[in-house]
Amino acid sequence: xxxHADDAISRDGKSLILAYDHGLEHGPVDFDPNPETSDPERxxxxxxxxxxxxxxxxxxxxxxxxxxxxDDVNLLLKLNGTSNLWMGxxxxxxxxxxxYAADLGADAVGFTLYGGSNCEVEMAEEFKAAHEGAxxxxxxxxxWSYPRGQGVKNxxxxxxxxxxxxxxxxxxxxxxxVKYPGSAEAMGEAxxxxxxxxxxxxxxxxxxDEAFLRNVADAIDAGATGLAVGRNVFQRDDxxxxxxxLEAVVFEEVEPDEALAIADD
Ligand code: FBP
Numbered sequence: 001x002x003x004h005a006d007d008a009i010s011r012d013g014k015s016l017i018l019a020y021d022h023g024l025e026h027g028p029v030d031f032d033p034n035p036e037t038s039d040p041e042r043x044x045x046x047x048x049x050x051x052x053x054x055x056x057x058x059x060x061x062x063x064x065x066x067x068x069x070x071d072d073v074n075l076l077l078k079l080n081g082t083s084n085l086w087m088g089x090x091x092x093x094x095x096x097x098x099x100y101a102a103d104l105g106a107d108a109v110g111f112t113l114y115g116g117s118n119c120e121v122e123m124a125e126e127f128k129a130a131h132e133g134a135x136x137x138x139x140x141x142x143x144w145s146y147p148r149g150q151g152v153k154n155x156x157x158x159x160x161x162x163x164x165x166x167x168x169x170x171x172x173x174x175x176x177x178v179k180y181p182g183s184a185e186a187m188g189e190a191x192x193x194x195x196x197x198x199x200x201x202x203x204x205x206x207x208x209d210e211a212f213l214r215n216v217a218d219a220i221d222a223g224a225t226g227l228a229v230g231r232n233v234f235q236r237d238d239x240x241x242x243x244x245x246l247e248a249v250v251f252e253e254v255e256p257d258e259a260l261a262i263a264d265d
Pocket of ligand 1: 228
């Protein structure tokens with residue numbers, strides 16, 4: 001990792017990355033709770049919220065929508081991604097080069113690594129190309145570090161998430177995104193293992209306001225520098241409200257109940 005390489009997708013060293021690659025990763029079913037979010041324009045509008053430090057999308061969505069938002073939104077371009085229409089060991093084909101990401105105006109690139117998958121060797125080699133390409137264009141590198149597959153028994157255990165965080169440091173990510181391991185202590189261990197690589201929490205499936213914000217606050221207390229979140233924002237009836245609350249929790253380190261009061265004010 002390089003010091004400050006994530007500055008373009010951070011604010012005061014912290015990040016709130018709005019993730020919107022779900023149409024590829026999970027399919028249209030993720031838009032059912034709030035159908036207007038199937039329209040990428042709605043997400044680009046949400047990404048102009050002060051709380052959001054970057055929007056993570058795939059190449060096709062960036063090509064179609066980013067030209068209208070390049071002054072107002074920081075772009076984190078995913079370089080690989082997969083649908084869940086097929087079965088087999090976890091893998092994520094590369095669909096974009098770092099060079100093309102730079103051409104599209106990206107501030108940083110994102111790359112999923114499934115450590116523990118039988119495809120890990122190829123994925124790590126592909127990450128090398130993504131990482132070194134990003135460096136040539138002064139872009140930050142965010143690793144979605146999601147151990148899963150035959151080599152992994154429990155993908156959210158303390159040991160697995162610490163290892164996931166460490167992979168980010170060892171392979172050169174500036175920011176590593178990991179699943180929430182279930183407790184502040186476990187998150188603290190992941191942060192310790194990542195060293196200078198910043199750790200952000202993955203949002204995960206939808207939960208109620210208090211439970212979600214409590215996980216985020218605990219992660220921040222444990223040393224995480226923010227989160228990368230999709231469903232827990234765009235599946236809500238009022239995504240702006242939870243972004244207001246997240247802004248207070250992540251950047252002001254306000255307790256969840258107070259953050260919700262601020263959002264409702
Ligand atoms: P969520 O906050 O909705 O979990 O989004 C974060 C993310 O990493 C997305 O970028 C990605 O599409 C999704 O989770 C993948 O989740 P999973 O691998 O668990 O299906």
